Amino acid sequence: MMVESASETIRTTPSNQNGVSSQSDGGGGREGGSNGDTNGEISPVDLLHLQQQQALQAARQFLLQQASGLNSSGSNEVKQSPVQVRAHTHTHAYTHARPKCCFVRICIILSPWLLQLCLHQLATSTTQCDIGQLGSKQLAFQQQLIQMQQLQQQHILNLQRQGLVPLQPTAAMQSLQQAMCPSDLQQLWKEVSGVQSSEEALKQAEGLDLSTNSSNSTSAFPKAASAHIPLHSLVNGHSHTPKRDSHEEHAGSHPLYGHGECKWPGCEALCEDMGQFIKHLNNEHALDDRSTAQCRVQMQVVQQLEIQLAKESERLQAMMTHLHMRPSEPKPFNQPLNLASSGSLLKRDSDLYPEGLPHPPTSAATPITPLRQGPSVISSSSLHTHSHSHTHGVGPIRRRNSDKYCTPIASELAQNCEFYKNADVRPPFTYASLIRHAILESPDRQLTLNEIYNWFTRKFAYFRRNTATWKNAVRHNLSLHKCFVRVENVKGAVWTVDEVEYQKRRPPKMTGRGNLVSVTSFHICAQSVILTPLSLSLSLCVCLCRSPTLVKNMISGLGFGSLNASYQAALAESSLSLLNSPSLVTPSAASLNMLHVGHDDVSSTVEQVNSNGSCSPTLSPHQYSHQVHVKEEPTEVEEDSRSVSLLAGITHNLPLPSDERDLEEDLPTEELE
């Protein structure tokens, strides 16, 4: 019954034409960022206001209805009012359809936690209401509605303050689109798959604890306690039936069957053969509320993807127009990049953000910088943060990915500072890079162990738990890596960073492991398809546009001949002008990268040069004025230090232009907040 009411509300609510997006976000998390109405100009805030107004209007009507019933029939005449009937008989709420429908109608267009508030009100009035108290009850309800209104406004303010509800409609829609990424959708499916029958859902909702929800609604990335409720509202009894006709079912292949398992969203049931699958399909995915809801969500998925595709295509056109390129050949341009995304890089991406963290919509160029995609498009709540398929209990992400693949930790942290602070998400950085960052961020570039601990817990919600594990790891890293230097101080021991040693940690191997992801990506791009000079240059252009760091890495790759002559010729033919564009890359940067390869964090090397105007990559001398315990690391490559030193000298002589400096994201002076 709740389902019907919900769908009815959706149909009659102009702003809720998309089931997925029919709910205002109860907690600012991912479930709120999926408005499919991206063509309109309604911002989420407007949407919330609209819903709020509608809710209040419906509530007022409901109250008026009750009031008129009271007035017309007298205080003892209770049969005309559903509430009074309920009050009179003291029966349970959902034995009376009409008041519940009314309440549900009101509540569905409220945010999920307000829905729970309504249900709570319903339950309270059901069990406690007495005829004599009805007048005061109405007053109380009216007051609660006002309170709800205030709460919701507060909620909107919270969302705005957290940046989760942008004020600009277009930006808002864009972020909402990004929020609806495949992993989110997959999770959505799982949620919908778990949808109980409507009556069960109502029962469950009725039993929800309000106290917990209020806190959820104010946290930045709440556990999606209310995530189920919006999905209930998706259910529409009039949507398509997912059942295939018999001809299609027995054709030997089925769109919903592949690799021995059911491809019904969120199902993944194993079926040995088609017959078993058909049986499974008929049994498990018959025409019922759940299947209907799932089908409806799938419609939203498709719609969302289409909208996303349209937007990305438009963006591509604009980019190409801007770059004076011919938009007539988008296919070879898209193809290599998509291939890259479906290859090892995508796997790596999924490793980093297995299910929970959002994978932003795959645009033409995003695969090149997969690691920038995680929290950078924060839309996910911590709903999935425990779903990382870690090997161990607390689960280390194999994070050297980001560390290695040119994700500047400073910019990542700067962009997603609040995210890591609030969400219980493990940061995609190695301990070493985090420790280094913590130390370099400190005023004196030195921290005690305890201060490092504090930095970890201050910056990352994740490190507020499992303290024994990660603290041990921190100590282990401090001891193990030569780049961390223990300095005996007056106050005790402090830890500093030896940048030279840090850069030496991974010796350059241009053809082996340890390469920057961007170069690897480009190799995949280049080798996966038959490249024409134009397609190659197009790929390059997008890569370069999307990832300034990639410019450096790419050139470094070229400089070391990791691309063969034909590729370089293609580059020279088609992309030379672009590569020589001051806005993208400069000769100094090019020469810089001819020498600088193999470091996990490109900008960190530049950082040494520019951080304090000195070309010395080492720490300031005063930091070594005390006793220093020198550690030895087994792997040392002499050429590394030479290249770094040489690099420092070159970059010192060739100051970077302002544009280039803008690309340096890992400067230690860059504050996180």
Next chain:
DNA sequence: ACGCGGCTAAACAGTT
């Protein structure tokens, strides 16, 4: 299959 980097766990010693 192998090597490497990264992580966790644990043992141990020294210091506070």
Next chain:
DNA sequence: GAACTGTTTAGCCGCG
């Protein structure tokens, strides 16, 4: 003695 700090080793895993 407990807690903290620092070192070292072992084993596992993912990746190239």
